[in-house]
Amino acid sequence: MSAIRLLVLGAVRQHGRAHGYQVRNDLEYWGAHEWSNAKPGSIYHALKQMAKQGLLHAHEIAPSTAGGPPRTEYEITEKGTAEYLSLLRESLLAHDQKPDVLSAALGFMVDLDREEVLGLLQQRVRTIRQWRAAVTDHYTPEDGPAQLGHIGEIMNFWVHSADAGAEWTQGLIERIRGGAYTFAGEGEPFVGVLTDGQENPYATGQRHPEDTC
Amino acid sequence: MSAIRLLVLGAVRQHGRAHGYQVRNDLEYWGAHEWSNAKPGSIYHALKQMAKQGLLHAHEIAPSTAGGPPRTEYEITEKGTAEYLSLLRESLLAHDQKPDVLSAALGFMVDLDREEVLGLLQQRVRTIRQWRAAVTDHYTPEDGPAQLGHIGEIMNFWVHSADAGAEWTQGLIERIRGGAYTFAGEGEPFVGVLTDGQENPYATGQRHPEDTC
DNA sequence: GAATGTGTAGTCAAACTTGACTAGCTATCC
């Protein structure tokens, strides 16, 4: 599963009602175009697809107020909200190899409540540790690890990445337990979207390096 | 760029001449179906595509000797070899967010010579450090990092991952410099493919966990 | 000896992603 559905659902949900360009802009504001496949085509495709599946409700809207072609506004449905929360929980839990999914989930974690997030992250750490044990066990058979030659470096890389992921998750758990951030039901939420007319400080222009992918 | 082209080119090259099922089997032997998109459809597609582009030469072969439909054998062309080496170098260098690309490159790094690999990996480390500096600089503007709220955790995660990647790369550099593995031009290479009839110890069946993606 | 499973080899439609493109409106510059 790619991160795009989670990102789009979450963005629409924060707005209440949003058209494609707004979603696109939000994702850029979060830097999502740098660490995920949040490109225009994918975003508009996801919106249409999820509208077809009943996760979003599409309002056909007259020609836009600010130039350009007519636009469609979307609103998240009940089914969409259920899917969103399910994706969000799953993404915080899953030890996928896809860092974009975790990144997206981090951006929305405050939509859950603090205790639940702590539980999910702790489970995440446990899963990683189990995975690590199983892998090192499975790939170091009776013949010894030297059998694998340089191929063993692949496993070594993954194990190292998993360790780093577990360590980082542990750090996050401690920050959250220590009272950082504002979670669901804890008062005024942090606003992570651009309100209409607000300028985007991270808009295209001079991005930081790495834009070579 | 996904890892599939590099994987397929490398597999065909090691065999000299291979049909799709052989490539598919090799990639499974390397565990590539677990950390990359090396699924049957992608493999056959890549073979056909690259044959069309002149990177592989397709030999139409009569009905297979062991059941199933007739098969096509592929051989890498000169252009394909050039592309392969270019992809390989690029993948060792690039600080993509795609770990599968690096994994694939690790499996083939011994096709280059030791000094070149060391150079590429050192450049990799430098690139990561530069990227890190640029990112932390760019995303902690005059307002201070607290401005970002929990969104800052996304950047924190990426920076942490980059640090872990740099550290791991540094370790690999030291192992290679210390004489580990057999690189191009250093005698009998490590054989990383299944010869005909050899059983695959990592064939489908009881895989280690994580197969939930 | 008929059914059932397993390995070989590959195809296919549906879904997704990409990058380039369209097209209208506004502000700005000389």
Next chain:
DNA sequence: GGATAGCTAGTCAAGTTTGACTACACATTC
């Protein structure tokens, strides 16, 4: 005051990925 750049909003074709499916042959089981 004409052009030219940039923003708004989205479409489109081409390419890629996925997961399920086909089809044959050999082996095993009941």
